[in-house]
Amino acid sequence: MCERGDTLESLNPEQLNPEQKEAVLFRGGPLLILAGPGTGKTHTIANRIAALIHEGEDPEKILAITFTNKGAQEMRDRILALTGKRLTWIRTIHGTCAQILRLHIHKLPGYSEGFTIASTEQANKILKEAIHGLNINETAVDLADLSRKAARVKAQENPGEALVREGGDFVRIFNAYQERMRTLGCIDFNDLVYLTLRLFNEDAGTLSEVRSLWRHLIVDEIQDCDFAQYTLISLLGKERGIAVVGDDDQSIYSFRSATPEVLRRFVDDFSPEVITLRESFRLPKAVIAAANNLIKNNRSRFQKEIYSVRKVEGALAVLGFGSEVEEADFVAREIQALVRSDTPLEQIAILARRHVQLATVETALKRLKIPCRKTGDRSFYEIREVRDMLALMTAVALPENTPALERVLKLEPGITSRLVDVLEDLAEREEVSLYHAAEMAVDNGYVDGEARDALLRLLARLDRLRSRISDLCISDLMRAASVEFRYTQYLQKICRSKEDIDKRIGHLRELAQMADQFELNAGPNVVNFINEMAIAAILGGSPKEKEGARLITLHGAKGLEFRVVFVVGVLQGTLPHVRGTVEEERRLMYVGIVRREVA
Numbered sequence: 001m002c003e004r005g006d007t008l009e010s011l012n013p014e015q016l017n018p019e020q021k022e023a024v025l026f027r028g029g030p031l032l033i034l035a036g037p038g039t040g041k042t043h044t045i046a047n048r049i050a051a052l053i054h055e056g057e058d059p060e061k062i063l064a065i066t067f068t069n070k071g072a073q074e075m076r077d078r079i080l081a082l083t084g085k086r087l088t089w090i091r092t093i094h095g096t097c098a099q100i101l102r103l104h105i106h107k108l109p110g111y112s113e114g115f116t117i118a119s120t121e122q123a124n125k126i127l128k129e130a131i132h133g134l135n136i137n138e139t140a141v142d143l144a145d146l147s148r149k150a151a152r153v154k155a156q157e158n159p160g161e162a163l164v165r166e167g168g169d170f171v172r173i174f175n176a177y178q179e180r181m182r183t184l185g186c187i188d189f190n191d192l193v194y195l196t197l198r199l200f201n202e203d204a205g206t207l208s209e210v211r212s213l214w215r216h217l218i219v220d221e222i223q224d225c226d227f228a229q230y231t232l233i234s235l236l237g238k239e240r241g242i243a244v245v246g247d248d249d250q251s252i253y254s255f256r257s258a259t260p261e262v263l264r265r266f267v268d269d270f271s272p273e274v275i276t277l278r279e280s281f282r283l284p285k286a287v288i289a290a291a292n293n294l295i296k297n298n299r300s301r302f303q304k305e306i307y308s309v310r311k312v313e314g315a316l317a318v319l320g321f322g323s324e325v326e327e328a329d330f331v332a333r334e335i336q337a338l339v340r341s342d343t344p345l346e347q348i349a350i351l352a353r354r355h356v357q358l359a360t361v362e363t364a365l366k367r368l369k370i371p372c373r374k375t376g377d378r379s380f381y382e383i384r385e386v387r388d389m390l391a392l393m394t395a396v397a398l399p400e401n402t403p404a405l406e407r408v409l410k411l412e413p414g415i416t417s418r419l420v421d422v423l424e425d426l427a428e429r430e431e432v433s434l435y436h437a438a439e440m441a442v443d444n445g446y447v448d449g450e451a452r453d454a455l456l457r458l459l460a461r462l463d464r465l466r467s468r469i470s471d472l473c474i475s476d477l478m479r480a481a482s483v484e485f486r487y488t489q490y491l492q493k494i495c496r497s498k499e500d501i502d503k504r505i506g507h508l509r510e511l512a513q514m515a516d517q518f519e520l521n522a523g524p525n526v527v528n529f530i531n532e533m534a535i536a537a538i539l540g541g542s543p544k545e546k547e548g549a550r551l552i553t554l555h556g557a558k559g560l561e562f563r564v565v566f567v568v569g570v571l572q573g574t575l576p577h578v579r580g581t582v583e584e585e586r587r588l589m590y591v592g593i594v595r596r597e598v599a
């Protein structure tokens, strides 16, 4: 143990300004840190956590919640650098819920721990089937709209009331969808928070058991919360040391129900000490002036004009063009000049309100042969071999997980689609998982000859791998699975060229490296790794950035920083968008402007 004053001097290699210092040391109850862009949010919470540990707090008793994997990774790295310790509980909110549900979901009737976190594609398919089962004409409903509505309901503090408000056929569809998901052993992305809250509401014992795991709760980017997530955080944070960090000016995800109002709610519910960080270490003066001038027009916000004491003035130009094509050509020529003067392409971003505007710039860049990368490029997690390997890991660790086994069945020579149909019918008739159906088919002689041999081989392969889970690290378990299922030979059969095979093996190597990294961060738990991968797949994107200038929507740009930023397509009707609310559209532009960083 040490005195708090000493703590900072001995811990913190980089200076803390007075507000940051206050936020790091405050221990008098709930805390809200309001912080503008580049004012050292991550730096401050990392130091706060380091100070707690230095004062003698057990690192296992600290839960830090972020809203993106990137945010979680950044926090881990900084805490490791400050304390030399890897914290177990730095998680995204969805990752935290997945872990809680893996232990407790059986307390909700009809659910079991082997659940699959359904991909968006799987969830859409299940929604279609649910509608079909209700004899509602599929062509008469808008599926995308229905899944948005379901997500909205689940994002509320009181989803039951929200559902009743939606009324009509939607209630039937929602219930049928939830029921079908449940019987298939699936939950969707929004269920992670929705079902955790349901669990807490229906079983106070579980809430207090889970809450007692931690003494401190620290939340980054609270403005990215919807009301359901906020409710969860406030339940976990009651009577704990709770500190939240946020910037209501950067709340831009209302399309997925996030709202800056959660900051006010936090003030009302917790009466926290409020500390505002205003000094920006990242932005040049010209950008700060423009950003402040823009955002001060929003009425419902916490006042926190940012400033910089650094000398860097920076530059910001507003230019007009006759058409989007003309604008795109200008941007491409500017980038060409920047590259000639040695600005790395990866440090250049083109931001727009809509994808279609980025496509125009992409065409112009391609014409000048400038490499670029669009967000929304095919995600790493959608690649066949990555999905196969994750399905293998899931089938090994969670035998009851039917979708994973369905995929693995296709990897076993001799298992025909007819055999899969037989197994699926059996599973449905007997109301058991596909794995149990496979065992029953073998034990009761429902299949014979080659089909039986193939099925026996597959079950034996999975059993052998299962018995090695506790001996092998996750990446070695993957390698063992690849050998057991002769995956390289399988790739040779399905690939057209040697380059194709090498590329796919390269993807598997990348996945193995991610598993090693995960294990370093979070320990050797293959189920947690499966959770994390399923969530990352839904959030999209690639773990590794490809080369080239970045083309990103404003919504996708939050949290990223570049040396040169172009915001294109700033046209009345597009930005601000006709269907958006003006305050949120202003926040979007604000987020775009403040992506700039000083070299």
Ligand SMILES: Nc1ncnc2c1ncn2[C@@H]1O[C@H](COP(=O)(O)OP(=O)(O)OP(=O)(O)O)[C@@H](O)[C@H]1O
Residues within 6 Å of the ligand: 014, 015, 016, 017, 020, 035, 036, 037, 038, 039, 040, 041, 042, 043, 044, 281, 282, 559, 561
């Ligand atoms: N007191 C300080 N003195 C000097 N540099 C600082 C200080 N606080 C933070 N920084 C630096 O400022 C930069 C921004 O800090 P940090 O990433 O923690 O801010 P943030 O608010 O999380 O940023 P962003 O808005 O970009 O997400 C980092 O390079 C950090 O090291």
